[in-house]
Every structure is written in structure tokens, then in C-alpha cells.
Amino acid sequence: MRRGSFVEQLRTGLWRDNPGLVQLLGLCPLLAVTTSFVNGAGLGIATLAVLVASNGLVSATRRWLRPEIRIPIYVLIIASLVTCIELVFKAWFPTLDRSLGIFIPLIVTNCAIVARAEVFASRHSIARSIADGFGMGLGFALLLSGIGLFRELIGNGSLFSRMDLFVGGPPLPGLVIADQGWLLAILPPGAFFALALAVAGKNTLDRRQRRKEPGARLAPSRRRKFVRR
Amino acid sequence: MNPVMKSMLTLGLIAAICTALVAVTWQLTHARIADNQQALLEQSLQPALAGIEFDGKVSQSRLVLPPPHGLPGQDAAIVYRVYREGRPVAALIAVTARDGYAGPVRVLVGVAYDGHVTGVRILEHRETPGLGDRIAEDRSDWVYQFDDRSIGDPPLPGWRIRRDGGEFDQLSGASVTPRAVLKAIRETLVYFDGHKDALFAAGDLPEEDE
Numbered sequence: 001m002r003r004g005s006f007v008e009q010l011r012t013g014l015w016r017d018n019p020g021l022v023q024l025l026g027l028c029p030l031l032a033v034t035t036s037f038v039n040g041a042g043l044g045i046a047t048l049a050v051l052v053a054s055n056g057l058v059s060a061t062r063r064w065l066r067p068e069i070r071i072p073i074y075v076l077i078i079a080s081l082v083t084c085i086e087l088v089f090k091a092w093f094p095t096l097d098r099s100l101g102i103f104i105p106l107i108v109t110n111c112a113i114v115a116r117a118e119v120f121a122s123r124h125s126i127a128r129s130i131a132d133g134f135g136m137g138l139g140f141a142l143l144l145s146g147i148g149l150f151r152e153l154i155g156n157g158s159l160f161s162r163m164d165l166f167v168g169g170p171p172l173p174g175l176v177i178a179d180q181g182w183l184l185a186i187l188p189p190g191a192f193f194a195l196a197l198a199v200a201g202k203n204t205l206d207r208r209q210r211r212k213e214p215g216a217r218l219a220p221s222r223r224r225k226f227v228r229r
Numbered sequence: 230m231n232p233v234m235k236s237m238l239t240l241g242l243i244a245a246i247c248t249a250l251v252a253v254t255w256q257l258t259h260a261r262i263a264d265n266q267q268a269l270l271e272q273s274l275q276p277a278l279a280g281i282e283f284d285g286k287v288s289q290s291r292l293v294l295p296p297p298h299g300l301p302g303q304d305a306a307i308v309y310r311v312y313r314e315g316r317p318v319a320a321l322i323a324v325t326a327r328d329g330y331a332g333p334v335r336v337l338v339g340v341a342y343d344g345h346v347t348g349v350r351i352l353e354h355r356e357t358p359g360l361g362d363r364i365a366e367d368r369s370d371w372v373y374q375f376d377d378r379s380i381g382d383p384p385l386p387g388w389r390i391r392r393d394g395g396e397f398d399q400l401s402g403a404s405v406t407p408r409a410v411l412k413a414i415r416e417t418l419v420y421f422d423g424h425k426d427a428l429f430a431a432g433d434l435p436e437e438d439e
Contacts, residue, residue: 064242065239073239073240083251084251084254087251087258087259091262091265094266094269155358171367183359187358
């Protein structure tokens with residue numbers, strides 16, 4: 001794999017086809033756990049790990065994939081990987097696991113992962129599939145962390161609180177900026193507002209970029225390639 | 230080979246590989262996970278035993294009371310009996326307050342043998358973030374107001390939130406949750422007062438270390 005294409009794939013996952021911002025996949029965990037930076041980043045990293053491994057495994061088995069059994073095979077692979085990640089979290093990050101609760105096993109149902117298996121990994125080489133999983137996973141993880149950071153700041157008045165969930169030890173308050181926040185931001189509606197702002201922000205930036213270089217427009221066909229769920 | 234057989238074999242093979250993957254991960258992690266769970270249990274229990282000296286681990290002498298048991302809640306109540314040199318010194322009782330704002334609240338009540346509260350902790354809840362969730366000790370000091378109180382101090386009618394004419398603080402903006410938790414604590418203390426000898430007599434004493 002050439003270096004340039006890896007960078008290109010990273011850019012695709014992080015920005016152009018970001019699973020959360022553009023494909024709007026995996027919204028259930030995105031909206032549910034992003035009440036703080038540590039929760040968003042924790043689930044983001046878990047999803048990233050599953051996505052890299054599942055893309056790699058699906059790509060490795062793509063020669064034997066018959067169309068009629070491909071979906072059960074994706075489900076098998078993804079479910080096993082999520083179980084492994086859950087065990088790893090329970091063993092090494094028990095407090096983070098408790099904080100994320102049901103959303104770690106629910107990574108199985110994150111359609112961003114099945115979508116990458118179907119759209120990309122089942123058609124490309126192992127190296128490219130892993131690169132794609134890494135780019136997409138990182139894009140998703142950064143979005144989760146960013147929304148978590150934003151909601152925590154607005155809703156709780158703090159930044160990076162409870163980082164001890166990653167490293168262990170006594171509870172850490174993080175940076176306290178205000179004693180109290182605007183509660184709505186950590187309640188479920190706040191998740192929708194935050195995501196809407198992020199999507200709007202991305203679209204605005206894209207539009208501005210397009211206006212600057214009229215030749216380099218986003219091809220409309222690229223955007224229709226993905227099924228929205 | 231016909232295509233159905235081929236699909237079956239492929240699926241079976243991949244299922245076997247995936248199962249092996251999970252089995253290996255489990256092998257590598259299960260000891261740590263069990264340790265973590267034990268440590269977590271101890272960690273969640275011990276803070277409710279402020280000022281009590283005890284031998285061994287709290288989670289050793291566990292007693293599960295299936296419903297109906299007379300304690301708050303309709304699911305099983307769990308009692309951890311705490312001993313010092315073979316004599317009972319305190320008990321930790323996990324009960325359920327059924328009338329929380331967003332479903333049941335699991336409460337751990339630590340009570341010394343003489344009846345005073347050694348600590349209250351919220352084990353599980355789904356109360357509203359920022360309002361009812363301040364019952365949890367990492368959100369506010371609310372649970373600490375029960376420390377060292379007993380059902381004679383204040384007398385039983387005082388074991389209510391102030392809005393209901395009692396002596397304990399509610400939370401501003403949320404009174405349903407504190408009311409439910411307080412009621413569960415009160416009922417637990419009354420139960421312990423009437424049943425403590427039976428509780429400590431039930432089952433075996435923890436094994437003595439030689």
C-alpha cells in the first residue's frame with residue numbers, strides 16, 4: 001500500500017466521509033454516551049479497535065464470502081470481536097466499563113461497523129481495509145470525544161473530568177470552569193443539538209472550501225454511495 | 230461440492246475461529262475480571278462502614294434474603310454481616326427503593342450493631358442527571374447527612390424530608406428521589422432493629438483464619 005493512499009483514506013474517514021458527520025451512522029451510541037469527554041473517548045476507542053479488527057478479519061475472509069452468507073459472517077465476526085473488547089475493558093479498565101455499561105456490548109449494533117465491512121472490507125485488500133477501519137474509527141472516536149467535550153463543558157461546566165476512569169486511582173475532577181452548567185446539554189436533547197451543530201459546522205466549512213476552489217467540488221455520486229440508517 | 234454445503238462449511242469454520250478468539254480472550258482475562266469484580270464489590274461496600282473496625286473482607290458473610298423479606302423492595306435483599314473477633318459489629322444491607330423518579334433505586338445502608346447508621350451509598354439509579362442524581366455521593370453530600378443517626382435520633386416521625394415535616398434535607402428541584410431513598414433507609418433501620426439477632430444467627434460465621 002502506498003503512503004499517499006493511506007493518508008487519503010485517513011482523510012476520508014476523518015473528514016470527507018466521517019461515519020458520524022456525513023454518513024450519520026452509529027448515532028445511538030453517539031447520542032447516548034457523549035455526556036462527558038471520558039465516556040465519549042472511551043467508547044470511541046473501543047469502537048475504533050473493533051472497526052480495525054473487523055475490517056481486517058472480513059477482508060481476510062473475503063475470498064470465501066458467498067453473497068448469501070456474508071451478513072451472518074459479518075455478524076459472527078463483529079459479535080466475537082466486541083465480546084473480546086468487552087472482556088479486555090472489564091479486565092483492564094473496569095471503571096470505564098462500568099461507566100459505559102451496556103454501550104460496550106451494543107457496539108455490535110453500530111451500523112458504521114457493518115457498513116464498513118460491506119462497503120469496503122469485503123472488496124479490498126487487508127492492508128487497505130485496516131487503514132479504512134482506522135480512519136473511519138478515528139473519525140468516529142474524535143467526533144464522540146468532541147461532542148463529549150462540548151456537552152460536558154456546557155452541561156457540567158467542566159473539562160476532562162473523571163480521567164481516572166482511564167488510568168485508575170481516585171476520582172479526578174478535571175478542569176472545573178463553572179460550578180454549574182446548562183443542564184440541557186447533558187440531557188438527551190443536548191446530544192441532538194451538539195450533533196446538529198457539528199454537522200452544520202462541517203457543512204459550512206466544506207461549502208466555504210468549495211467556493212474557494214470552484215474546480216474541486218465534492219462529487220455528488222460519492223455521497224449517495226452510502227445507505228443511511 | 231454443492232453450494233449449500235460449501236456455505237455451511239464456511240460459516241462453521243468462521244464460527245469456530247471466532248469462538249476460539251473469544252475463548253482465548255476469556256482465558257487471558259477471566260482471572261483479572263474476577264479480581265476486579267471482587268475489588269469493586271469491596272470498594273463499594275467499605276465506604277458505608279465509616280468508623281467500624283472489622284476482620285477480613287466484608288463480602289465474605291453474604292446473606293441473600295429472597296422476597297418477601299419485610300425490607301424495602303420486591304427483589305432479593307442482600308445482607309453483608311460484618312464481624313470483629315467473631316462478634317457482630319455491623320451489617321450492610323442492600324435494598325431497593327421502588328418509588329424513585331425514574332425507576333427503582335438500589336441503596337446500600339450500613340448500620341452498626343447498636344443501630345446507628347455507618348454510611349449510606351447509592352448503588353444503582355436512573356435518576357435525572359443534575360437533579361435526582363445528586364443522591365449519589367459523587368454528586369453531592371446528600372447521603373452523608375444520615376451518618377451516625379439512628380431510629381431514635383431523630384425519633385421515627387422525623388425520618389422524613391423537611392417538606393414532609395421531617396428532619397432531613399431534600400434536594401432543590403428534586404424531592405421524589407430523596408423521599409424514596411429516605412423511606413427505604415427508614416424501613417431498613419426499623420427492620421434491622423427488629424431482626425438483627427436473627428440476621429446474625431442465620432448461616433455460618435465466617436471461617437476463622439488459623
